[in-house]
Every structure is written in structure tokens, then in C-alpha cells.
Amino acid sequence: MSRFLNERLQCLEPYTPGEQPKKMKLIKLNTNENPYPPAPGVEKAVKEAAENLRLYPDPQSQAPTEALAQFFGVNSEQVFLCNGSDEVLAFCFQAFCDGGVAFADITYGFYPVYAGLYNIKETVVPLREDFSIDVKDYCGINKTVVLANPNAPTGLALSLDDVKEILQTNDKNLVIIDEAYVDFGAESCVSLLKKYDNLLVVGTFSKSRSMAGARVGYAVGSNELIADLNTVKYSFNPYNLNRMSAAAAKVAVEDKEYFDECRQKIIATREKVMKELVSMGFKGTESKTNFIFVEHVKYKGKEIYDSLREKNILVRRWDLPRIENYLRITIGTQEEMDVFLQAMREIVGK
Numbered sequence: 001m002s003r004f005l006n007e008r009l010q011c012l013e014p015y016t017p018g019e020q021p022k023k024m025k026l027i028k029l030n031t032n033e034n035p036y037p038p039a040p041g042v043e044k045a046v047k048e049a050a051e052n053l054r055l056y057p058d059p060q061s062q063a064p065t066e067a068l069a070q071f072f073g074v075n076s077e078q079v080f081l082c083n084g085s086d087e088v089l090a091f092c093f094q095a096f097c098d099g100g101v102a103f104a105d106i107t108y109g110f111y112p113v114y115a116g117l118y119n120i121k122e123t124v125v126p127l128r129e130d131f132s133i134d135v136k137d138y139c140g141i142n143k144t145v146v147l148a149n150p151n152a153p154t155g156l157a158l159s160l161d162d163v164k165e166i167l168q169t170n171d172k173n174l175v176i177i178d179e180a181y182v183d184f185g186a187e188s189c190v191s192l193l194k195k196y197d198n199l200l201v202v203g204t205f206s207k208s209r210s211m212a213g214a215r216v217g218y219a220v221g222s223n224e225l226i227a228d229l230n231t232v233k234y235s236f237n238p239y240n241l242n243r244m245s246a247a248a249a250k251v252a253v254e255d256k257e258y259f260d261e262c263r264q265k266i267i268a269t270r271e272k273v274m275k276e277l278v279s280m281g282f283k284g285t286e287s288k289t290n291f292i293f294v295e296h297v298k299y300k301g302k303e304i305y306d307s308l309r310e311k312n313i314l315v316r317r318w319d320l321p322r323i324e325n326y327l328r329i330t331i332g333t334q335e336e337m338d339v340f341l342q343a344m345r346e347i348v349g350k
């Protein structure tokens with residue numbers, strides 16, 4: 001730390017991203033990337049966009065914004081594109097959380113980091129013993145609510161009725177639903193926007209659209225909420241979405257067929273892997289995401305993690321209370337998961 005860092009940042013604990021190994025022969029199941037390539041037209045669109053690199057990109061990101069609006073059946077004033085959904089979330093914490101923010105004890109690690117960065121008072125709401133969310137905890141909580149749905153790293157999803165109850169009982173508060181994993185088996189809250197103006201839905205191209213490297217995220221909400229996000233964006237970095245990523249995003253959204261094919265493959269692989277792991281003595285949550293969250297009845301999480309690492313397989317775990325023995329395993333291709341399962345059989349002796 002230099003002697004120049006502002007005092008309010010001196011205790012800030014930054015987010016720790018999952019490892020991005022330089023060694024490429026690893027089977028990488030640690031950061032929930034999609035194992036399949038982006039939609040077929042994406043590469044060509046990126047190359048064409050690169051021909052105009054000397055020019056600034058469109059600050060409104062009009063082409064992908066319109067494509068996304070059409071995909072969700074909303075108007076384009078209701079859609080906001082960003083440099084990854086992490087940036088959308090950062091803008092939300094700046095724009096909507098001065099009155100305090102509430103989120104779960106076990107959830108996406110960036111929420112407490114943003115609260116710290118922007119000096120926002122946080123209310124941490126414990127999940128139930130089985131990692132489910134008790135909706136009642138959020139009813140009338142009188143703070144901005146941020147929920148990952150499905151949640152990470154637990155993989156569990158709330159129903160639309162549950163989200164409705166939170167929205168109805170927080171009429172004066174904004175409810176932000178982070179749908180990073182929604183395309184792998186949960187229901188999107190975008191359909192609730194017609195009825196609830198206190199809802200903002202956040203999403204990403206990093207997982208279900210195989211574009212983590214492009215950094216494209218979005219928010220969908222009322223025209224007014226989106227105008228507020230634009231106020232923050234134009235006060236910070238009007239050109240946050242680069243040319244190549246904007247072009248890639250448009251093409252990716254328009255290819256509905258490829259999108260459906262990829263997510264169905266991942267869902268099918270997930271179900272097979274989970275069944276195999278259960279037969280080896282693992283138990284876990286009912287994941288609606290592109291990862292599974294499991295612990296073994298006998299072996300410690302750290303032991304299994306280390307043994308997998310020795311076999312060149314990378315998964316994710318945390319030294320945190322309640323979940324220290326759990327592993328979060330991203331669903332790769334069926335071939336990758338066959339190698340993973342064989343390694344696991346060797347480790348747990350089945």
C-alpha cells in the first residue's frame with residue numbers, strides 16, 4: 001500500500017477472481033465459463049468490427065441493445081449494455097444503494113466488495129441451513145435488495161412467485177435480480193417488469209453465451225432505471241463497450257438456435273455428472289446453473305481439491321464458514337466431464 005491511498009480504501013478487500021492458468025492443458029472447471037465456442041457468426045463479426053478500431057465505438061451500443069430488446073420483448077430504452085455484468089452491478093451500487101443494501105451471506109463475492117468500495121451499509125442475510133433463501137427475510141426489508149437468481153455458488157433458484165413476494169413487499173425499494181445463470185434451468189424475471197417498476201434484471205454474456213472474454217453484461221428495467229444507469233455511465237466511461245464486443249453481442253443474441261442447443265447440452269451433462277457424483281458419495285444442491293455445488297460424505301473439500309489439481313483438473317472452493325468442504329465444479333464438455341469423473345473415482349476410491 002502506498003502512503004497516498006485514500007483512507008476509506010485502506011481496509012478494502014478486493015474480489016479474488018478464480019485462477020486463469022497459463023498452463024492450457026488443465027481441465028478448467030473453476031470459473032463457470034462455457035466450454036463451447038460463441039455462436040458461429042461471432043468471429044466474423046469481431047474481425048469486421050476490428051477494421052474500424054481507430055474509431056470510438058457507438059456509446060449507445062445501439063445494434064446489440066436493439067437485438068437484446070427484441071430477444072426480451074421490451075423496448076430498447078429498457079436495455080442497458082455494459083462491460084460485463086460486474087460493471088452493471090458496480091453502477092447499480094453507485095446509483096441505487098445509498099440507503100443500504102441487503103444480500104445473502106453465501107452469494108456472489110462481488111456484492112460485499114462493491115459495498116466496501118462505495119461505502120454502502122450492508123445487511124447480510126443468512127441462507128437457511130440447506131442454502132435456500134427464506135423469502136420472508138427480504139419482505140419489507142427496506143433496503144435495496146440484490147439477489148443472484150439462481151444463486152452462486154449454491155446453484156439454487158427462487159421461483160417467480162417468490163421474487164414477486166419480495167417485489168410486492170418492497171414497494172419503495174429497488175430489487176436487483178442478477179440472472180448470470182438463469183439460462184441453465186431457472187425462470188427469468190424479465191416478464192415481471194410489466195408489473196413491477198422496482199425490479200431491475202441484470203444478465204451477462206459470459207456464461208450461457210460463451211463470451212466471458214468479450215466482457216458484455218446488461219440490465220433490463222424501466223426506462224427510468226435505465227436512464228439512471230446511463231447517467232452513471234456517461235459520468236464515468238461513455239465508451240465502455242468496445243466495437244468488437246458490441247458486434248459479437250448482436251450476433252450472439254440473434255442466434256437463438258445455437259444458444260438453446262448449447263445450454264441444453266450443458267443441462268444434460270450437469271444431470272449426468274450429478275448422478276455419477278451421488279453414486280460416489282457426494283451430496284449437493286439441486287443446481288439450475290452451469291456448475292454443481294457438492295461435498296463428499298467422507299473426504300474434506302481441500303483434500304479433493306488438491307488431488308484434482310494434481311491430476312490437472314481445476315475446480316473452485318472457498319475457505320469460508322458453512323461451505324469449506326464444498327466444491328463448485330463448472331460443467332465442461334461431456335468429454336471433459338468424463339475425464340473429471342474418472343479422476344474423482346480414483347480420488348474417492350470408487
Ligand SMILES: *Cc1c(COP(=O)(O)O)cnc(C)c1O
Binds near residue numbers: 087215
Ligand atoms: C459471473 C457472474 C457475474 C459476472 O459476470 P460478467 O458479466 O462476466 O462480469 C455476475 N454475477 C454472478 C452471480 C456471476 O456468477
